[in-house]
Amino acid sequence: MCATGQDPDGGADDARDDSAAAFSALLEDSAEDLYEHAPCGYLSTLLDGRIAKINTTMLGWLGYTREQVVGRLRFADLLTVGGKIYHETHFAPLLRMQGELGGVALELRTADRRRLPVMVTSVVKTGADGQPLLIRTTVFDARDRRSYERELLRAREEAERERDRAQRLATTLQRSLLPPTLPPVPGVEVDSYYHIASPEQVGGDFYDLFPLSGERWGLFLGDVCGKGAGAAAVTSLARYTLRAAAVYDSDPVAVLDNLNTVLNHEYHLDDPRFCTVIFGLLTQTDDGCTVQLASGGHPPALLLRADGTVEQQHTTGGQLVGVLPDPRFVTATVRLTPGDTLLLYTDGLTEARVDAARNRYDDEALLDFATALAPTSASVAITAVRSLLTSFGDGLDDDTAVLALSVPADPGRARR
Amino acid sequence: MGAVDVLSRNCVVVDGPVDGPVVVLSHGFGCDQNLWRLVAPALAERFRVVLFDHVGAGRSDLSAWREDRYSSLEGYAEDVLEILRELDPGPVVFVGHSVSAMIGVLAAVAEPERFAGLVLLTPSPRYVDDEGYRGGFSAEDVDELLESLESNYLGWSAAMGPVIMGTPDRPELEEELTNSFCRTDPKIARVFARATFLSDNRADLPKVAVPTLVVECSQDAIAPREVGAYVHAQIPGSELVTLDATGHCPQLSSPEATTEAITAFVAGAR
Amino acid sequence: MLEDVRAETARSPRMITEYDGDTAVVRVIGDLDMSSSPALREQVDDLLSRRPAALVVDFSGVRFLGSAGIEVLVATHHRAERVGAALAVVGAHRGVLRPLRATGVDALLSLHPTVDSALRAVERSTA
Numbered sequence: 001m002c003a004t005g006q007d008p009d010g011g012a013d014d015a016r017d018d019s020a021a022a023f024s025a026l027l028e029d030s031a032e033d034l035y036e037h038a039p040c041g042y043l044s045t046l047l048d049g050r051i052a053k054i055n056t057t058m059l060g061w062l063g064y065t066r067e068q069v070v071g072r073l074r075f076a077d078l079l080t081v082g083g084k085i086y087h088e089t090h091f092a093p094l095l096r097m098q099g100e101l102g103g104v105a106l107e108l109r110t111a112d113r114r115r116l117p118v119m120v121t122s123v124v125k126t127g128a129d130g131q132p133l134l135i136r137t138t139v140f141d142a143r144d145r146r147s148y149e150r151e152l153l154r155a156r157e158e159a160e161r162e163r164d165r166a167q168r169l170a171t172t173l174q175r176s177l178l179p180p181t182l183p184p185v186p187g188v189e190v191d192s193y194y195h196i197a198s199p200e201q202v203g204g205d206f207y208d209l210f211p212l213s214g215e216r217w218g219l220f221l222g223d224v225c226g227k228g229a230g231a232a233a234v235t236s237l238a239r240y241t242l243r244a245a246a247v248y249d250s251d252p253v254a255v256l257d258n259l260n261t262v263l264n265h266e267y268h269l270d271d272p273r274f275c276t277v278i279f280g281l282l283t284q285t286d287d288g289c290t291v292q293l294a295s296g297g298h299p300p301a302l303l304l305r306a307d308g309t310v311e312q313q314h315t316t317g318g319q320l321v322g323v324l325p326d327p328r329f330v331t332a333t334v335r336l337t338p339g340d341t342l343l344l345y346t347d348g349l350t351e352a353r354v355d356a357a358r359n360r361y362d363d364e365a366l367l368d369f370a371t372a373l374a375p376t377s378a379s380v381a382i383t384a385v386r387s388l389l390t391s392f393g394d395g396l397d398d399d400t401a402v403l404a405l406s407v408p409a410d411p412g413r414a415r416r
Numbered sequence: 417m418g419a420v421d422v423l424s425r426n427c428v429v430v431d432g433p434v435d436g437p438v439v440v441l442s443h444g445f446g447c448d449q450n451l452w453r454l455v456a457p458a459l460a461e462r463f464r465v466v467l468f469d470h471v472g473a474g475r476s477d478l479s480a481w482r483e484d485r486y487s488s489l490e491g492y493a494e495d496v497l498e499i500l501r502e503l504d505p506g507p508v509v510f511v512g513h514s515v516s517a518m519i520g521v522l523a524a525v526a527e528p529e530r531f532a533g534l535v536l537l538t539p540s541p542r543y544v545d546d547e548g549y550r551g552g553f554s555a556e557d558v559d560e561l562l563e564s565l566e567s568n569y570l571g572w573s574a575a576m577g578p579v580i581m582g583t584p585d586r587p588e589l590e591e592e593l594t595n596s597f598c599r600t601d602p603k604i605a606r607v608f609a610r611a612t613f614l615s616d617n618r619a620d621l622p623k624v625a626v627p628t629l630v631v632e633c634s635q636d637a638i639a640p641r642e643v644g645a646y647v648h649a650q651i652p653g654s655e656l657v658t659l660d661a662t663g664h665c666p667q668l669s670s671p672e673a674t675t676e677a678i679t680a681f682v683a684g685a686r
Numbered sequence: 687m688l689e690d691v692r693a694e695t696a697r698s699p700r701m702i703t704e705y706d707g708d709t710a711v712v713r714v715i716g717d718l719d720m721s722s723s724p725a726l727r728e729q730v731d732d733l734l735s736r737r738p739a740a741l742v743v744d745f746s747g748v749r750f751l752g753s754a755g756i757e758v759l760v761a762t763h764h765r766a767e768r769v770g771a772a773l774a775v776v777g778a779h780r781g782v783l784r785p786l787r788a789t790g791v792d793a794l795l796s797l798h799p800t801v802d803s804a805l806r807a808v809e810r811s812t813a
Contacts, residue, residue, distance in 0.1 A: 092668075
């Protein structure tokens with residue numbers, strides 16, 4: 001450290017002598033002086049809190065004389081009122097039970113009413129019989145540390161506020177992307193559900209159902225690839241484009257073509273945005289309805305028949321909307337008679353992980369699920385899918401939208 | 417909620433002779449049922465002792481905590497009644513420490529038939545001074561307390577390290593105890609502190625219709641003697657015992673005297 | 687134990703890149719879903735920014751291809767077109783073919799059963 005012992009001209013001995021002198025000077029430093037002028041505050045209190053001994057450093061911080069303190073004040077009297085309550089409700093009980101306590105932040109109130117942030121550590125000294133005798137406390141000046149901590153706290157509060165804000169915004173935005181309630185369709189029961197996977201992120205699933213003219217209704221359900229604000233903007237664009245296009249020309253393929261043109265136009269190669277959509281044109285009939293479906297890359301709709309069978313609608317092969325200048329869309333026509341239910345869903349459902357090996361809940365599992373359910377109704381099917389989604393727990397990390405239509409077995413019982 | 421739900425929500429622990437008089441010990445703001453550890457064993461020799469943690473404290477079910485329910489003492493009082501309904505032990509002596517004294521008052525005013533008596537340990541119906549009333553604190557003091565709580569969260573988890581409750585033979589409990597004892601989610605602590613220190617239950621005191629014992633300490637920075645006298649004067653027919661003890665937690669600083677006071681009262685309330 | 691390994695594989699797809707002349711061949715092993723697809727996106731973006739003559743994406747080791755993985759393929763298709771790199775995708779099994787067909791993306795891509803046939807295809811188009 002100080003003497004090297006390598007000095008060739010005999011200086012090593014001198015150095016050793018100096019070092020020894022310094023050491024003995026240190027030894028002369030009395031324990032009493034060390035106690036009084038240590039770079040931290042010391043105090044000893046009786047079990048009732050009365051101060052029996054206190055060092056000069058601590059008195060200097062407080063601005064009190066020894067006579068003002070010893071035998072007259074309790075430790076809690078040296079604290080701010082808030083600190084006193086904290087001391088009585090947390091510090092003292094814990095110290096009693098544990099025998100020691102460290103790193104607690106408190107504030108001293110000095111003689112001239114200033115506040116001095118400190119870190120306090122206390123130990124209960126016990127007698128030979130284990131009975132507590134007195135409390136020894138060490139006090140460290142924590143002004144710098146406290147201002148640093150305050151910064152940390154402030155930053156954390158700011159971050160929490162930001163997160164809340166973002167979450168509220170995402171939820172509001174999400175809600176604005178979905179119809180508040182679906183309008184009633186005479187003779188048809190309609191129900192829907194939207195599962196939000198993450199409250200922080202706006203997902204890209206969407207659906208709607210709206211009247212066209214006379215006995216005709218438009219309906220759609222889709223999924224914009226990606227998440228976040230960019231996907232939300234596309235979701236919003238897709239939803240109003242589909243509605244407007246259906247009013248202009250309700251042919252399902254024409255509606256999807258229209259959306260494709262808009263997406264191609266709005267989002268160029270730098271930032272291609274696309275989605276899967278299934279669009280339906282519903283026409284009411286005497287005993288139910290027909291639905292002409294067109295799909296652009298969307299999972300096939302399921303028809304749950306009154307006789308308990310389930311049919312996948314063959315719309316596979318329709319291409320994603322927004323990718324190609326002239327995509328191919330695939331159509332199918334479904335006839336719903338009393339007791340039939342049509343189920344549309346997004347792939348959050350079939351991509352959910354169902355076990356530790358990350359196997360997926362796939363099309364086959366969904367088909368089995370639907371077969372067990374059939375015959376059913378829109379509201380019963382939606383309730384069943386909801387509990388299925390809940391059962392996935394953490395395995396479900398994408399948003400999922402579900403829309404169901406059914407023709408009541410007893411036509412008089414159509415709800416909604 | 418079903419029986420199991422309520423009892424596990426509040427981490428209810430029952431000890432002592434099955435046919436003994438039932439004594440419910442309810443902890444105050446700051447810690448949890450461990451605060452009774454120096455008096456509970458002695459009481460359990462003669463009485464059926466019921467311990468529990470308020471929701472948000474100790475090992476209660478934190479997921480049951482809701483800000484709207486627990487931002488006033490009524491929510492805690494409702495919990496006490498739910499516990500009593502589930503256990504259905506007949507009239508009990510309810511011992512409430514600190515803020516739990518007023519929680520007991522609220523519960524006993526709502527359903528007096530469930531209470532054989534109340535022991536109010538270092539109670540205060542209002543901590544903040546008011547015209548013609550001295551609670552001992554100003555509104556600014558309460559803000560300062562909230563600040564004190566806040567500044568201790570950073571070092572909190574590490575500082576509360578030492579093993580407590582004498583379980584060296586069960587090291588697996590160490591972490592659990594370290595993390596739960598007297599340690600509260602910052603938000604929950606803030607809400608409980610507000611509910612405690614901004615409450616005003618003075619008007620409820622005259623409505624107490626069960627035998628009541630007020631226990632105060634001779635030196636208590638949180639509930640000074642004039643507050644103890646006020647509570648005693650406001651509750652019809654109540655008794656007042658002043659323990660020669662310092663601090664706000666006589667069950668820790670003077671466990672024998674506290675046990676004695678409770679025991680004498682329970683015997684008399686029978 | 688086996689499950690652990692498979693889960694681990696799935697969490698972060700393994701990607702091995704080799705060059706065959708001016709053609710980058712990236713072999714992907716694992717699941718391509720919402721959580722794992724961004725890593726593939728980064729990798730192919732990085733490869734394309736080095737302007738290879740062609741890029742072969744080998745999905746024969748991909749067990750599950752979700753919509754997020756398809757999104758990466760479509761984006762890669764556009765990006766490759768823009769930088770003038772030929773793109774070929776390897777994948778002939780159900781786990782990859784089925785979602786590609788369901789979304790019609792199979793028609794967009796040059797799909798091949800083996801890396802060899804993919805390499806021959808890109809050679810022809812860059813020649």
